[in-house]
Amino acid sequence: MARPRPGGPALAAALALVLAAGEAAACDRPEGWTGGARIAGDLWTAWWRSEPAAIPVGAHFSVRFHLCGPPAGRVRVRGWMPDHRHGMNYRPEVTLNGMSGTAEGLMFHMPGRWQLLLDIRGAAGGETLTAETVLE
Numbered sequence: 001m002a003r004p005r006p007g008g009p010a011l012a013a014a015l016a017l018v019l020a021a022g023e024a025a026a027c028d029r030p031e032g033w034t035g036g037a038r039i040a041g042d043l044w045t046a047w048w049r050s051e052p053a054a055i056p057v058g059a060h061f062s063v064r065f066h067l068c069g070p071p072a073g074r075v076r077v078r079g080w081m082p083d084h085r086h087g088m089n090y091r092p093e094v095t096l097n098g099m100s101g102t103a104e105g106l107m108f109h110m111p112g113r114w115q116l117l118l119d120i121r122g123a124a125g126g127e128t129l130t131a132e133t134v135l136e
Ligand SMILES: [Cu+2]
Pocket: 081, 084, 086, 110, 112
């Protein structure tokens, strides 16, 4: 008679849990979205897309985002040019509805390398997710 391998069923259950957690962390593209980009952090993962899809230079645009992770209490959206060490001249207004949100009134006022920063805070902690784009 074969002896059960050490930790057989228990190990399988533990692995299933790990896989389930991994799937949650994977954070699928939000329903109804085409395109968009994913930023993975330690606590949160974000899907974001700009409107218009091609970020213009010197004109307002907005960003829609969806977060996966623990409940988010506050999200700030910022722009930053790491090579020039300056941000935007406008402070976007963020509307957060559960784990989805919109930031209105962003403007990248010059060509070059820009970072889009999502500062997320919640009971679980705080984290900044960074996406990068180059405008010509
Ligand atoms: Cu600059």
